[in-house]
Amino acid sequence: GLTNLNPNTSIPGESNRPSAGQRVQARGWLDDARRALDKAIALEPTNGTSYAARAGFIVVRVQMFDPILEPSSGAPGPNERFPTATVADLQQAAKLLPEDPYAIATAAMFRAINALNQLTVPPTDARSPMAALSDAERAAWNESISRLEALARHSRREIATAAWTALGALRTMIEHSYSGAEEAIRRAIDLNPKRELAWELLAG
DSSP states (O other), X not given: OGGXXXXXXXXXXXXXXXXHHHHHHHHHHHHHHHHHHHHHHHHOTTOHHHHHHHHHHHHHIIIIIHHXXXXXXXXXXXXXXXXXXXXXXXXXXHHHOTTOHXXXXXXXXXXXXXXXXXXXXXXXXXXXGGGGSOHHHHHHHHHHHHHHHHHTTOSSHHHHHHHXXXXXXXXXXXXXXXXXXXHXXXXXXXXXXXXXXXXXXXXX
């Protein structure tokens, strides 16, 4: 269904742009998917995975499908690539999944990027964008980092490895602390030399 709307898929003799009918049908499928996710959360509001799934759905819709289904909207802007509508769901997922480093890191990243995008004056020092955030936003960020640092000492190697990897990603992409990022990534690799994501971040 929705995969047929891939703009990179060639249809011999036809335009790649979906017809009006296809767009209506696809919007219906997407709306049905959203309602199913809403219902899953209503039925089991303590399931963190459902909140993460709804946030993921919103990201995919905004980034992949809306530019096709709503041609006038154009490519997603900086704020739309990390939709504000996902922040609450990601925060709830991080709360309900206390031993999931990626849930914690994703929530922290989306919240920080949204806060940075909403600044009326861009950070004056690109090397340390976090300094431009409010005290409340920096406190929330530091709390997430502390949670990840605690998980990096977890007795389960897979959780500790994921936590170090997540710390490396956040320190690279958000804090711009490259030495700290490299140290975290190398700790992840020490724990699991087969961790592909860690090697990709290190190659960066």
